[in-house]
Amino acid sequence: MNVATMAPSATMSLSSAPTALYSPKAWAAIALVVVVFACLPAFNLLFPAGHPLHVSSFAIGLIGKFICYAMAALALDLVWGYTGILSLGHGLFFALGGYAHGMYLMRAGKASADIVPDFMTFLSWKTYPWFWSFTEHFWYAMFLMLAIPGLLAFLFGYFAFRSRIKGVYFSIITQALTFAAMLLFFRNETGFGGNNGFTDFKKILGFDITSANTRAVLYWVSLAALLGALVLGRAITQSKLGRILTAIRDSESRLRFLGYEPLGFKLFIWTLSAMLCAVAGALYVPQVGIINPGEMSTENSIEMVIWVATGGRGTLIGPIIGAGTINGLKTWFTSVFPEFWLYALGLIFVLVTIFLPQGIVGLVRKLSQRKGQTA
């Protein structure tokens, strides 16, 4: 929808001032899409079931989930598509964000915040362990949601990037990190509910989490967060820092000889990406009502990569489109031939890699260019 504005600096001239974030046309297109999606929960609330304009609660829940996926994909694309760092472990940051929010949700639903959940009773823990302290406060949980994945990403990134670990080696290490974290969270003694994780949430900030109104608000907050992430991503990639990130992707050693130390730039985008992914995870959990270590499984992280590849890496709209498309297909496929979904996903990835190296956005660009040439 904003293919024209995606071409880097097409409008730059030596005399003109730096261009705006998006062209007015692109802003209008974004606003239109946001308004359309924002209307859906309103239609769910305003029109009773059976009315032709009614949108089912199932659809709202599904799209709300997709919005969170899209945000995670956008975060992944900032490091992969723009900076050339392929992470196979973004599922970890997504899940950590979810767990941090889940800690609050577990306690918010209880009559008193000191009542321990069942999984702790089974461990014969009478009180919450130290790392659960203050999680009954929503804002503290939100702080943890950003701080824990951010800190983990920063430390991991610092050591990996300082040692100049790159390419497939980096990817494998991120995968191993995620897998190790999953095993850790599977243990009951870790204190996060073992393989059942957290579920059976009742309330969020005093509101009933299952009511249609609360669900609509969660949906809108997710949509706003995605829009915010898109604008933030655009601001970063349009800045000089964004051009340095793509320069790291294309020729890191050249950049070093220009006097840039890539470590700081990589750490910045890597940590930011992890935090954005955590926000997506935190918004996802109250909408699906469960978080368990399965979210850290290797398939989830790889699936995120496929969303980005399908939509078009190195663009910001691409991951959003890709996450929507693949998850839409997944929803349909798993209801028709549930056993074959992973085969289909693999096939999609192979086909996209061979025929659509620039993803859906690249295809649209190519088609519009061809149209421009013949016209």
Added chain:
Amino acid sequence: MNTQAIASHDSVEASTRSNGASGKASYGRLKTPGVDTTHGAILYLESISVVFDGFRALNDLSIDIGVGELRCIIGPNGAGKTTMMDVITGKTKPTSGTAFFGQNIDLTKMHEAQIADVGIGRKFQRPTVFENHTVFENLELAMKTNKGVKSTLFARLNSTDRDKIAATLDLLRLMGEHKRPAGLLSHGQKQWLEIGMLLMQEPLLLLLDEPVAGMTDAETERTGELLNDLRGKHSLMVVEHDMDFVNQISQGGKVTVLCEGSVLAEGTMQQVQADQRVIEVYLGR
């Protein structure tokens, strides 16, 4: 405390008086924050050796480059020319020996980005420009400025910066191409763009590794003109195979011949070409 201050003041006066008495140069100089080139040399390499798995790529190499000099380095394949550049730019650490920039900056203790920052720019053998960035953006990224994370996030080009980029584009004769992705330039244009990127860094010393490799005759000629424009403004070290080109740019300046990791001969192009040992290993083949 007061008396102390007076005493030190007295001693300063005494020393200036004694200097005045001799009327000649003093050894005391103000310590400059940047590179110190008061002895007239920008680069000193002193008995540098680089050993890779027992193979001596550089063998006790000593070389120095004067301020504003254009020095050509020639030598047969495997003479260690590229390794020498790697040592100067911090890509390879020498096994032994010292490398100083001016007389105060120890290059062996710094990494690539720091070395680029103190004023050594390097052009690689193969042109390496950022192919997905426009010509303009390539120069913008190279420009001498604060290269930290925060300052680049909020960086905006002011009119001085734009003028600087425009002047470089003019010098490179790439004005009409500034909006094109660098990957679409011709081979020669990419080489010039890379030289331009070095110039944007405002380096004191430029290292050029085979700048005319693969160029057409016209492009080679043009590159020679470009380097001659830079002579005197920057110190240049040019590693080259093309003898006609070396003849064109050396203009009676010094040429150094490397062989098997150390200096074989040094002098003007005529002297070097007449040297029997040089003819044996290189020119006379």
